Amino acid sequence: MEKEVWRFVLQQQSDQRLSYLVQKLDVQVPGFRKNGKITSKVRPLLVTQLLKPKQLGRMSNNEVELHEDWEEVVDWDAISEEALVTIEKVPPSLVLFKLLSRGEKEKAVRVYQAWMDQHGIEELLRVEEERKSEFGDEKKVEAETKNEEAIPSPTPVVSSSNEEKRLEKIHKKLEQKIQTLQQELSKVQTEFTEYKKTQKERLDIEKKKVQEQKQETTDAQRACQKVEAALMEKEEAWKLEKKAWEGKLKTLQEENNALHAKLLNPPTPPPTAVEQEVAATVERDEKKKVVLLGNPRNTRIFKDCPCEIRIVEKSDLSSLSIEEGEAVWGLAYKVNDQLLVEAEKRVNQPVARIRTFLELKEKIEKEKGQYEKQTMER
Missing domain, CATH: 1.20.5 (Single alpha-helices involved in coiled-coils or other helix-helix interfaces)
Structure with missing residues (x-):
């Protein structure tokens, strides 16, 4: 948008002013000599060269002035943007050029956009031409051009x-x-x-x-x-x-453990004469064979047991096999029911579930009673 504003400013300048800018900035244009005549073909080339970043940078740094009288009269540090938009008699191109040469690019773009919104390009060009004639722009150019001589006139006193x-x-x-x-x-x-x-x-x-x-x-x-x-x-x-x-x-835990051990393993009274005789008979006779699934750890309960107990650890259940005539007991408090069911399928024989250690003791005592009864009947 800044370049568009510069293009508008340069396109509104007379041939004399363009020539002044080309000489001031030492712009080289192929086929154009300084102080030469600016034709309709050369003019666009001059504008294009002046729109290059290097030349725009120099013009933006106040290296050239287009109308010093007007530039000095206006207080550029104090004048507002609204006042510039509504300013009268001064050509729009000179207002925009001064803003751009002071480095106020954004302000110049806003003023130009406000004029475009207010007038449009055709009306803005008409205002430019009217104010140029009122402002006496060409006379100022002639005074600034070094290569032209001042025309004698009866107006010096007035000028002074x-x-x-x-x-x-x-x-x-x-x-x-x-x-x-x-x-x-x-x-x-x-x-x-x-x-x-x-x-x-x-x-x-x-x-x-x-x-x-x-x-x-x-x-x-x-x-x-x-x-x-x-x-x-x-x-x-x-x-x-x-x-x-x-x-x-x-201390209490130790006492509790001791009491628990006594409860699980009560002292065994000395065998009676009948028990001794039964034990001797058991040793002579063939014992009942039992496969016990799960280890009760306390093997003292098997003392004087009329059965031949074969303990199978929980980890060995996957390879369980039994012999003919062996009964199968399962310690349900040591081996979960799913493993016991799998064991039943493996040996194709029911497994007697024993739920607690006391139940195991009772079962052994029951076997003892049955064995003694069979011995008495003999």
């Missing part, structure tokens, strides 16, 4: 008078600006003094708050240290109490 008026007007504006700046400076100094005073008061308050917070922090740290010391004492007492309870718990 206009120059004095112009300088006086500039002087008044500068005085007004200086006065305004002095007033603003005085206001800023007053505000700065008040600001310093306010800041000092705020700083004193903040310092006081910081001191109070430091004191509160110190008190809090002391209180925290006391609490930490009390907690450490309680922690040590708790550790000692915990150690004592752990010792008591260990």
Whole structure:
């Protein structure tokens, strides 16, 4: 968009002004000599060369001026964007050129866009031509062109008078600006003094708050240290109490284990005469063969058992096999029911489930009773 604005500005310049820009910027155009006549074919070439980044950069740095009188009269630092859009008598191309040459590219684009929205390109070109004639643009160009001689005219006195008026007007504006700046400076100094005073008061308050917070922090740290010391004492007492309870718990567990062992393994009374005779008979006779699935660990219960017990560990159930005449008992509290079902399928024989250790003892006692009864009948 910036290049489009530059193109508009350059296309509105007269042949004399384009020649001035080409000489000022030392632009080389094939087939065109400096001070030569600008034809309709050469003009687009000149505009194209001036639109190159290097030339645009030089023009954007205020290296050239197109109308110094008007540029000095307008206060470019103070004039608003709205005032530029509604400015009268000055050709739009000169307004845009001054903005671009001051490096105010965005501002120039906005002003150009506002004119396009307001007038359109055809109306804007008409306004450009009208204001050029009113502004006396060509006369200024002739004065700036070094290669042309000034035409004698009875107007020098008028020009000198206009120059004095112009300088006086500039002087008044500068005085007004200086006065305004002095007033603003005085206001800023007053505000700065008040600001310093306010800041000092705020700083004193903040310092006081910081001191109070430091004191509160110190008190809090002391209180925290006391609490930490009390907690450490309680922690040590708790550790000692915990150690004592752990010792008591260990003693109770040992006593409980001993009682449990006595319950599972009660002392066996000496065998009676009948039992001794039965035992002797059992040794002589063939014993009942039992395959026990699962290890009860306590093998003392098999003492004086009339059965020949073969224990199969849980891990060996996958290779279980039985002999003819062997009964199968399964310790359901050692081996889960699914494994017992698989064992039944494997040996094609029902497995007697024994749910608890006491049930195992009762079953052995029952076998003893049956065996004694069979022995008595014999």
